[in-house]
Amino acid sequence: MVTLTINGKQVTVLEGTSIMNAAKQVHINIPHLCYLEGLEPEYHCRVCGVEIEGEPRLAPSCVRQVSEGMKVQTNSARVRRARRMIVELLLADHYTDCPTCERNQTCELLKLAFELGVKEIRFEGEKPHYELDETSPAIIRDPNKCVLCGRCVRVCHDVQTVSVIGFVNRGLETMVSTFMENGLGNVECTNCGQCIHVCPVGAIKEKSAVDEVWAALADLEKHVVVQEAPVMRASLGEELGLPAGTLVAGKMHAALRRLGFDTVFETNFSADLTIMEEASELVKRVKEGGVLPQITSCCPGWITFMEHFYPDLIPNVSTCKSPQQMFGALSKTYYAEKAGIDPARIVSVSIMPCTAKKFETQRPEMADSGFQDVDYVLTTRELARMIKEAGIDFASLPDEPAEELMGLYSGAATIFGITGGVMEAALRTAYKLVTGKELEKIDIEPVRGLDGIKTATLNVDGLEVEVAVAHGLGNARKVLDEVRAGKSPYHFIEIMACPGGCAGGGGQPIGFDMALRGIRGQTLYAEDRQLPYRRSHDNPSIKKVYEDYLKEPLGEKSHHLLHTKYTKREVV
Amino acid sequence: MNVSVWKTKVDEVLKRSGKSKETLLPCLEVIQEACGYIPQEAITYLRENLDVPSIDIYGVITFYGMLTTKEQGKYVIRICDSLPCYLNKSDGVLGVIEKELGIEAGETSADRQFTLEVVPCLGLCDKAPAMMINDKIYGNLTEQSVKKIIAELNC
Ligand code: SF4
Ligand code: SF4
Ligand code: FES
Numbered sequence: 083m084v085t086l087t088i089n090g091k092q093v094t095v096l097e098g099t100s101i102m103n104a105a106k107q108v109h110i111n112i113p114h115l116c117y118l119e120g121l122e123p124e125y126h127c128r129v130c131g132v133e134i135e136g137e138p139r140l141a142p143s144c145v146r147q148v149s150e151g152m153k154v155q156t157n158s159a160r161v162r163r164a165r166r167m168i169v170e171l172l173l174a175d176h177y178t179d180c181p182t183c184e185r186n187q188t189c190e191l192l193k194l195a196f197e198l199g200v201k202e203i204r205f206e207g208e209k210p211h212y213e214l215d216e217t218s219p220a221i222i223r224d225p226n227k228c229v230l231c232g233r234c235v236r237v238c239h240d241v242q243t244v245s246v247i248g249f250v251n252r253g254l255e256t257m258v259s260t261f262m263e264n265g266l267g268n269v270e271c272t273n274c275g276q277c278i279h280v281c282p283v284g285a286i287k288e289k290s291a292v293d294e295v296w297a298a299l300a301d302l303e304k305h306v307v308v309q310e311a312p313v314m315r316a317s318l319g320e321e322l323g324l325p326a327g328t329l330v331a332g333k334m335h336a337a338l339r340r341l342g343f344d345t346v347f348e349t350n351f352s353a354d355l356t357i358m359e360e361a362s363e364l365v366k367r368v369k370e371g372g373v374l375p376q377i378t379s380c381c382p383g384w385i386t387f388m389e390h391f392y393p394d395l396i397p398n399v400s401t402c403k404s405p406q407q408m409f410g411a412l413s414k415t416y417y418a419e420k421a422g423i424d425p426a427r428i429v430s431v432s433i434m435p436c437t438a439k440k441f442e443t444q445r446p447e448m449a450d451s452g453f454q455d456v457d458y459v460l461t462t463r464e465l466a467r468m469i470k471e472a473g474i475d476f477a478s479l480p481d482e483p484a485e486e487l488m489g490l491y492s493g494a495a496t497i498f499g500i501t502g503g504v505m506e507a508a509l510r511t512a513y514k515l516v517t518g519k520e521l522e523k524i525d526i527e528p529v530r531g532l533d534g535i536k537t538a539t540l541n542v543d544g545l546e547v548e549v550a551v552a553h554g555l556g557n558a559r560k561v562l563d564e565v566r567a568g569k570s571p572y573h574f575i576e577i578m579a580c581p582g583g584c585a586g587g588g589g590q591p592i593g594f595d596m597a598l599r600g601i602r603g604q605t606l607y608a609e610d611r612q613l614p615y616r617r618s619h620d621n622p623s624i625k626k627v628y629e630d631y632l633k634e635p636l637g638e639k640s641h642h643l644l645h646t647k648y649t650k651r652e653v654v
Numbered sequence: 655m656n657v658s659v660w661k662t663k664v665d666e667v668l669k670r671s672g673k674s675k676e677t678l679l680p681c682l683e684v685i686q687e688a689c690g691y692i693p694q695e696a697i698t699y700l701r702e703n704l705d706v707p708s709i710d711i712y713g714v715i716t717f718y719g720m721l722t723t724k725e726q727g728k729y730v731i732r733i734c735d736s737l738p739c740y741l742n743k744s745d746g747v748l749g750v751i752e753k754e755l756g757i758e759a760g761e762t763s764a765d766r767q768f769t770l771e772v773v774p775c776l777g778l779c780d781k782a783p784a785m786m787i788n789d790k791i792y793g794n795l796t797e798q799s800v801k802k803i804i805a806e807l808n809c
Contacts, residue, residue: 245707250716253774261708262723269709654698654708 086152101132101143101154112156113165113194115172116231117144118280120594122240126232129168129194132156140164162198169200175207176283177226183284188592190282191229212257217265220273220289220440221588223247225257227285234258234277234286237594241581242555244387246271258285261654270390270653272555274383274579275437275588288437288589291458292468298429298458299342305423308338309349309409309488310433313499313584314462316605317435321466321591322476327601329609332481337469338433339482345417348484349432350491352409353498353507355627356380357618359644360402360504361511362635364574368545373397375550375565375572378504380404382442383579383588385648387555392562393650401645405498406432406439407448409488410455411643416631417488425451431458433465435499435587438579450643461589490623493610500603501553501583502529502536505576509540509549510617517543524616530607532582532600535561537572549574554581660685660696664703673703678714682721690726697723719773727762727769729807733785736775744783748772750797754804767808 085094088105095104100123102112116127123144131140135153140161143154155161173195180186194200212225232249235258239245246269250259260269278286298304315331324330338346364376379385379400388395403411409432414425432439436459442448443456460468469476483489494510497503506526513521528538529549534557540547550572552558558577564570580586582599585606615621632639663684671677678700685696692715701708715721719732731751735744752758755768762769778784781793785800792803 239707246709248707248709248713250709250713252717252719259709261712653701 084148084150086148088154099148101146104148112143118233121236124232131164133158133161165198166200169195170203172229173203174205184287185284215265217267219444220437222289223286227283233280237276237280243559272383272387273438273441278588279594288461292464295458304429305344305427306429307345307413308343308431309347311349312496313435316602317462317590327605329605333479335484336479336482337474340474346484347488348491349405350495351488352405353495354492354618354621354624355408356405357507357511358635360400361508364512365515375575378576381578383438384577389651396648403646408644411451414451414453429457432456433460435462435584435590437588492618492621493613493616494618496609497606499584499606501578502551505529505551511619548572551576553578553583555579660688663688686721691722727766729787730769731787732771732773734776735772738779739783742782747783747795747800750800
């Protein structure tokens with residue numbers, strides 16, 4: 083243990099603690115910009131400078147470790163002056179289009195300037211004029227707003243191990259870019275959007291589909307159908323000012339109707355459908371000696387990652403489309419038929435916590451209905467903006483259900499939105515498929531929680547089924563390397579690209595706070611407990627879609643509409 | 655470009671210094687020397703052998719003025735625009751070179767004879783404005799003197 087003094091207060095902390103973290107223990111938040119909890123500190127910005135007695139220069143408190151007897155000042159006149167100066171300099175050449183900036187409600191630079199009392203910018207730097215990177219169907223990068231904090235580079239390298247963005251050039255020309263400046267759409271970017279969450283400013287954002295959706299809603303010729311991903315019910319409220327984790331499924335349906343969507347369904351319905359198909363596939367592989375472990379396929383970030391970095395594991399990946407795409411295909415076939423609407427008139431919109439879904443939907447193979455199965459994807463943030471733009475008082479809306487045909491869902495579907503949920507949902511149904519009995523202990527605790535890799539063993543009629551769950555692509559790599567080496571003990575593996583699963587998707591309310599992602603998950607588990615059906619195979623609308631249309635899981639129609647194949651992609 | 659030229663040299667470095675991230679810069683240096691630039695295949699080779707993502711290799715290449723991914727002309731002219739050279743009118747000299755060669759900074763002439771680059775300090779501040787053509791140093795440049803230097807190379 084080390085004892086030091088911060089602003090005259092004694093504090094004792096573990097050796098190796100940074101001054102910034104030690105200060106938290108005496109209730110002092112040291113302002114910072116390039117530091118972010120959850121990423122290794124790299125001290126680019128120097129905003130966190132503090133005075134240490136006996137040292138001529140200010141020390142970056144995010145990396146500087148405590149030492150015995152150290153005397154630290156975090157709020158001296160000199161420290162305040164230096165901090166303001168740094169922020170002024172950052173603003174001097176910053177492309178300040180704050181009123182129209184994506185992040186003007188969540189910009190850390192703006193907040194810093196305000197909190198540090200920056201009242202004038204005494205310098206004028208040359209404003210950059212870089213081209214935007216609009217090569218990706220999901221994510222836009224604007225280097226003009228970049229403050230070179232390196233947070234996106236760290237999350238992409240260290241957390242996701244995708245490593246497609248980095249610093250290039252030198253001096254004033256330094257910028258974050260991609261290999262050969264080819265753009266995100268031409269490298270191995272998985273579209274996970276974690277870089278959006280860590281960026282303190284508006285330099286990275288989703289490619290918006292808001293205008294296209296407004297246009298579709300206004301077009302009387304069109305019949306606009308909407309689906310909302312499982313986690314939306316736990317995060318949309320947050321983006322609209324309600325406390326984190328408020329369950330807003332009912333209000334969400336009501337808001338969508340008021341925005342003018344013609345039919346409000348649920349991705350949860352197709353999540354149940356995914357389970358029917360995926361659990362059947364697993365049972366088939368186990369019984370018939372197919373390729374194991376089977377790996378889940380509902381996360382498009384993971385799928386792109388796999389196609390680039392682990393194409394040799396394609397035979398392991400479930401052929402099931404994601405719930406979004408299953409829904410899309412059915413919205414223009416099953417629903418069109420039931421409702422007697424020409425599928426050419428149907429516009430299928432999905433509300434997703436995810437940026438990678440924007441990529442997924444424009445894959446050429448996602449057109450099994452004869453049309454592009456899903457036309458537009460809106461993130462949580464985009465839908466919230468539309469609701470605000472329409473002047474809808476979200477908090478006071480009544481609770482309304484989604485329409486039954488493709489809107490009824492089980493608790494198993496709801497928990498898709500948090501890491502471990504797909505696994506749990508699949509096991510609930512696989513158990514039934516194998517044993518003919520219902521799994522008694524329906525809450526499968528070992529696959530819950532935020533540990534990066536979770537494992538469990540489930541006894542299914544004498545067979546010990548081994549499963550693993552990984553979230554965040556860095557964690558996924560560890561599990562996949564085992565599979566690649568032929569050393570994987572598992573039958574079934576769930577992988578989600580984003581830390582936390584969809585709860586932490588790239589389209590969610592801005593932030594990299596794992597605890598918050600966990601709270602959204604708790605909301606989903608709470609809804610699961612209170613729903614009348616908790617197993618996908620109990621969902622009456624699922625029974626109906628098989629009876630009336632698909633006939634049986636893995637059947638011919640399912641094969642055509644609900645399953646897909648993968649493509650090996652290059653690494654440049 | 656003959657692949658074996660850079661590959662043999664890189665393999666020598668790898669053998670001597672081991673396959674680690676620290677070996678990246680020495681590898682890039684020998685490739686640049688052998689080819690006059692860093693070809694794409696060489697980057698792929700380094701990525702696979704050193705386990706460094708290509709964006710990081712690209713970052714290093716763009717950081718160092720002496721490394722480039724662009725195929726170079728026979729003569730690579732590097733003219734300094736850091737403060738001492740700039741104050742001694744390096745921009746005027748640059749303008750003359752651009753006019754004489756018909757290319758702009760960062761470009762290579764169509765006949766692959768010349769590549770023109772503006773680089774940060776070459777350490778020749780005592781001879782400002784200064785430039786290097788391949789390994790040769792030229793200092794105290796004037797608009798007249800560079801015209802002459804280029805004319806000599808051109809024949
Ligand atoms: S979206 Fe994900 S993979 Fe792509 S650059 Fe951002 S962090 Fe990296
Ligand atoms: S793009 Fe954003 S996160 Fe990345 S370095 Fe720039 S300011 Fe930081
Ligand atoms: S926050 Fe410490 S240097 Fe940026």
